[in-house]
Amino acid sequence: MLDVVQTQNIELRQKQEGKCILIVDDEAIIRDLCSRALKGYRVLEAADGEEALKVFENGGVDVILTDVMMPNMDGIELLKKLKELEPTLVVIVMTGYADKDIILNALKADADDFITKPLNLLQLKTAIEKALVKKALKEEIANLKNVDRLKSNFLSLVSHKFRTPITSISLFLQNLASGVYDPEDPDLSMIYKESCYLGGLVTDLLNFSQMMDKGDKLKLEPCNLNSIILDILPASREVAGKSGVEIAFNLDPIPSLFLDREKVSFAIKQVIDNAFKFSKERGRVSIQIEKQEDLSRIIVEDEGIGISKEDLPKIFEKFYQVDRENTGQIRGFGLGLFYAREFIRLHHGKLVIESEPGKGTKVTITLPAAEGCPI
Structure with a gap:
């Protein structure tokens, strides 16, 4: 008893x-x-x-x-x-x-x-x-209601994102089946781009799925921020699509930090991709790495369309996308910045965004600069 x-x-x-x-x-x-x-x-x-x-x-x-x-x-x-x-x-x-x-x-x-x-x-x-x-x-x-709402929003967003390229490809195939075909038709190039876009959407979905499955566990290893950035740039579709945008570097030599390479790389890539995605056809994106006492900072600035004061508090929400022209054609799923901030927070860091419409955007990622030992 x-x-x-x-x-x-x-x-x-x-x-x-x-x-x-x-x-x-x-x-x-x-x-x-x-x-x-x-x-x-x-x-x-x-x-x-x-x-x-x-x-x-x-x-x-x-x-x-x-x-x-x-x-x-x-x-x-x-x-x-x-x-x-x-x-x-x-x-x-x-x-x-x-x-x-x-x-x-x-x-x-x-x-x-x-x-x-x-x-x-x-x-x-x-x-x-x-x-x-x-x-x-x-x-x-x-939580259950929130999950249901997120699922509904996600399915609606995915169906919308896939509908436009699928419709374009379907119409082209219908014309082709009807015998309406011109090898020099500019639509052929457009169909190729739409197909690539669909492939990119599927890749993004798989990437987000993998990131969600990994949860909040960190796999720490020595990482060099300079090499991470230099690996991201040539692999980015957004960077390749804006050949008229100049890249300016100011990368201070920083000793390796103990980070989760995959999560930090994901976060930095989202920031760099957005800098090019929302830049005009010509402009400049600057990428800077600096160390201040016990902190390391990655600063990415662009000269793009910027973000309004009304949109700034919402940009870290799941599925939210800045669409100033109300076209509904902004590419992506509105998940990148949400996970980018979460992954930086897991490292006890911060991701801060400053922006004004027409004056570009500045994103600062701050990480603890503990050298030679796990965070």
């Missing part, structure tokens, strides 16, 4: 470990009482709604336990703002009032549970445990 109890206690501690509860009440004695009752959890405190919002914005809060009647911002207003910021957040409302209007307003604002004052400590612990289970279920449902 003792072993069963000990096992249950261990399981309870494992569930509690790392979970953060934010207690919001203008009475310090209530906050202290709740903190003592929730021993085993990580507990934060706030004296009113405004202070609670600031604490919440720092991240890491799993459940919020809030009073209703507080100065500056009451619990109902706090509840509304929290649900706007994070719909899956679980909020328990404490109230000493049996006012139906208060309860109704809290329910309308999507309160997850209620606790009446004076507090029953057993009820408090039970409510927190139920809240954590509810939060896990909410997150799982949200």
Whole structure:
């Protein structure tokens, strides 16, 4: 019997470990009482709604336990703002009032549970445990919905990207079957380009699939950033397609870094490809590598069409593509920058983009410059 109890206690501690509860009440004695009752959890405190919002914005809060009647911002207003910021957040409302209007307003604002004052400590612990289970279920449902949405968006995007070249090739083949054929017809060259484009799309899909399968595990090895860039350029379709764009190099000699070569190469290639893809037929792309103390930076600048302020916050979203002319014909899948930033973050680095419409784009990749040892 003792072993069963000990096992249950261990399981309870494992569930509690790392979970953060934010207690919001203008009475310090209530906050202290709740903190003592929730021993085993990580507990934060706030004296009113405004202070609670600031604490919440720092991240890491799993459940919020809030009073209703507080100065500056009451619990109902706090509840509304929290649900706007994070719909899956679980909020328990404490109230000493049996006012139906208060309860109704809290329910309308999507309160997850209620606790009446004076507090029953057993009820408090039970409510927190139920809240954590509810939060896990909410997150799982949200993730499933997000996956379904991404699948739908992806299938729609892929079908759209494939439709145009397939239609062009199909029309050409119909003319050919009807006996309408001229070896000097410029459409023949166009069909060849469309076929190459289709092949490129399939290659990109396979590359993205492989990258997703590899997940967040890093295979670290000594890598030279200069050689990575020099390997990328001759293999890039985007670079080859813009022969009128000049390439300017300023590559400082940097010792080898311990990196995942495949992931870092992928990230740098996406940035370089975009620099040429969104350049005009003539222009300049500069690629610079520099070392500053314990950081290595790769800076890629172009003189292309640039990105608007409205588009900048969205460019790291999956499937998002900048299409200023609304043609719907931007080539690619809108996944490159998403994975590029994720792979750089896995190395504890940053990928930052600065841009203005008509003035080009500057992308800076920053990596820790730890030499001779794994990151």
